[in-house]
Amino acid sequence: MKTNSDIKFSDEELVRKIVEKNDTHLFAILYDRYAGLVYNKCYGFSKNKEEAQDLTHDVFVQLFVKLRMFKGRSKFSTWLYSFTYNFCVNYVQRNSDKKKERVTVVTDVIKDEDIDDNEIDDATLFELKSDKLAKALTKIDVEDKMILLMKYQDDMSIKEIQEALDLGASAVKMRIKRAKEKVVNAYNKLT
Numbered sequence: 001m002k003t004n005s006d007i008k009f010s011d012e013e014l015v016r017k018i019v020e021k022n023d024t025h026l027f028a029i030l031y032d033r034y035a036g037l038v039y040n041k042c043y044g045f046s047k048n049k050e051e052a053q054d055l056t057h058d059v060f061v062q063l064f065v066k067l068r069m070f071k072g073r074s075k076f077s078t079w080l081y082s083f084t085y086n087f088c089v090n091y092v093q094r095n096s097d098k099k100k101e102r103v104t105v106v107t108d109v110i111k112d113e114d115i116d117d118n119e120i121d122d123a124t125l126f127e128l129k130s131d132k133l134a135k136a137l138t139k140i141d142v143e144d145k146m147i148l149l150m151k152y153q154d155d156m157s158i159k160e161i162q163e164a165l166d167l168g169a170s171a172v173k174m175r176i177k178r179a180k181e182k183v184v185n186a187y188n189k190l191t
Contacts, residue, residue, distance in 0.1 A: 011076035019068050027064055034077070035060070038084050044149070045088040059087050074163040082164035085150070089142050136187035144179035151176055 009017065011033070018026045038059050043052035063083060070079050137145050150156045150164065161172045 012072055015067060015070055015076055018064075019070075024064075027067075031060055034080055038080070041081070041084045042088060044153070045092060055088065055091060059084050062087060078160065078163045081154075082166075085146055085164065089146055092142050132187060132190055133183070135190055136183050139186035139189075140179065140182045144175075144182050147172070147175050148179050148183065 009029075011030070014026060014030055017023065018030065035056060039052055039056045042055035042059065043049065046052045046055060063080070066083075070076060137148075147161065147165075150161050156164070158169055158172050161167075161176075162169055165172065167175075
């Protein structure tokens with residue numbers, strides 16, 4: 001049974017206690033803290049409420065099994081974010097044979113960040129119409145969509161993306177640059 005003292009644990013302390021005791025009651029506290037955020041991310045990939053609920057459930061089942069993998073090198077929320085993204089990307093890839101990709105569009109509000117020397121700047125993305133942009137996003141790889149969504153929809157900094165994907169800053173910047181080029185090329189090919 002949950003107590004008020006359990007709820008006061010930091011995420012990292014809670015994870016440590018869950019792993020030590022294999023405690024489903026403590027895991028329920030973690031679930032309560034993050035179910036909404038995980039659901040929203042899953043909904044962004046599926047665009048279907050029931051499917052997003054199923055994905056959320058599956059994420060938490062896998063999370064309980066793999067919670068020991070969290071080593072505390074980043075905040076738990078960052079690790080969970082990455083875990084959820086990877087789960088959803090794998091889901092989309094597994095279902096790509098249905099030729100029905102379920103990924104959200106980059107929102108109309110795209111913020112400028114410190115990416116140097118790229119041919120496709122953020123101002124170019126601002127000019128794209130969102131409905132046509134949504135179609136263009138279905139034409140690029142899931143990994144490219146993921147990094148664009150992390151940067152522009154979820155407003156993650158380069159450092160946060162580094163932590164979530166376990167990459168260096170230059171690798172993140174290069175992947176964002178290439179993904180932007182791909183989405184603009186796909187956009188320009190649409191009629």
